[in-house]
Amino acid sequence: METLGLAIDTTFDDTSVALLRGTRQVLSNKTLSQYKDHEAFGGVIPERASRRHLEVIHPLIQDALKEGGAAFDQLDWIAVSHKPGLLGSILVGLTVAKSLAFLLNRPLIGINHIEAHPYANFLGNSPLAQALANGQNPFPLLHLVAAGGHTLLIYQRDHFQWEIVGRSLDDAAGECVDKAAKMFGHPMPGGPVVDRLAMAHPPGDVAFPRPLLNDPGLDFSFSGLKTALRYHLEAHPQAPEGPTLAAYFQAVCDVLTAKTLRAARRLKVERITLSGGLCASQKLREEFRRAADQEGLELFVPPPALCTDNAAMVACLGAFRHQAGRHDSLALDGESNLLG
């Protein structure tokens, strides 16, 4: 009988609980977004996020168990993201997970949220999940994790063996897209709005910069692009929203695809995956499909709902960690930094 695991993620502003059978069968994946709670502030207020996590986590666990048709006593292991993110938020999910592991006398598995993001590609009947189930070795993989808090290129040799080969030196790509939407008066999250406009409009003729594109390294920079949009809007207050944001997002897509492909060539990797909230973008997916085809690379993209923060990806990595006997003690603490 395959194991049953419960995973919790409260690293940022979403509270999420998932139940996983084996390493890939998602029995439930419940996420409560806090966007409405933070809308008026134009960004996530850490204290407010932590309060919401505490208010909703226990009912959410109840929902996840009910939907998955499971009871506490049937769980084989508990996984939880304990880094990186907002420490106050992490501590809510982590304390709940540790208490569950203690009370049920089951192993605790502390997960790096960033390492978990690409595992959205290993769930259900996805090609990578099937490859693993058939005993094939899909590694090495190059992962682009693009979200509101991180833009990272991760080279993965095998489970638990990975390194960051490129990262944003300033703002994350998702942040840069959210703030662009905000400049046009859209509430959080701005990503879906920008994506819709980018799909509907050909990119206007505004020449937005492609930061660090000509730099030979694999790092990103997006804050200058944000500033370029601000200056453009100051100079052209009547700039049409659709074409302007389409041109802006094209610049983001160009940099992300070019750098990812460069990394793949340099590291001699034939398979790349996308994950993170920004990768829910239809436009970005299309750009990557085209670029990967041209380059002869295999591209793996999870369903949009598994791109944004969710506990199913945490559960997936947790299941592999459980298989490998990589458990943590109840002294596990939270860490806000990625490399802490």
Add this chain to the structure above:
Amino acid sequence: MTHALALDTSSDDLTLALMKDGQVAASLQQPMGRQINARILDEIHRLLTQEGLTPRQLDLIGVSVGPGSFTGTRVGMALALTFGQVLNKPVIGIDTLRVMAAQTTPRAEPFLCVLHCSRDEVFMARYQWGPTGYPQRLDDISMALLEEFPGRAQSLPLVWRSLTPRWGEDVPPQLAGLERLPLTHPRGPRLLALALEDRQNTPGPFPPPVPLYIKSEAFRQWKP
């Protein structure tokens, strides 16, 4: 006979108390700061094992709901609520100032409980020992600036403690003239006693505890 666990993580101290067969069997009050997150479950496990109890034998969980460190309060409440959910047992929330009040020796007159919560701010509320043998709060908990405090204190006797040992347990010089009531009982066992008292006085299901995030806005409306 009742088995119960009480915990308070709203300050730099980890405070625990365990009741076995209706008697306080073990307790702990230790300054740990950020170490609380890493050590709390090991300490709870140690107390339970020492008394030959398992978590499933607990009938009730008492937890401090603040005011205090917001993050610290959430850690304790997240733990207590998970115990309540898994064990299907009531979780009773008790405010930190009421625990301080219950740590004093009973007296007839009202007194002020004050928790030094930042360099220049305090949480405060008035309490009075009731006929039940437990102190009751007389007004809403508020947050006050230390410099405004003497005017608010109304010369009431004072129970004072600090959220962190870094600030010491001495009252600031401007309050030195007020009568200070000593904390004559340990914190954990009093928290446990209050939780049991509230449970017994509340028929039917006990409402889930709500964290107290007291801000200075409340202070402006505070009318003693």
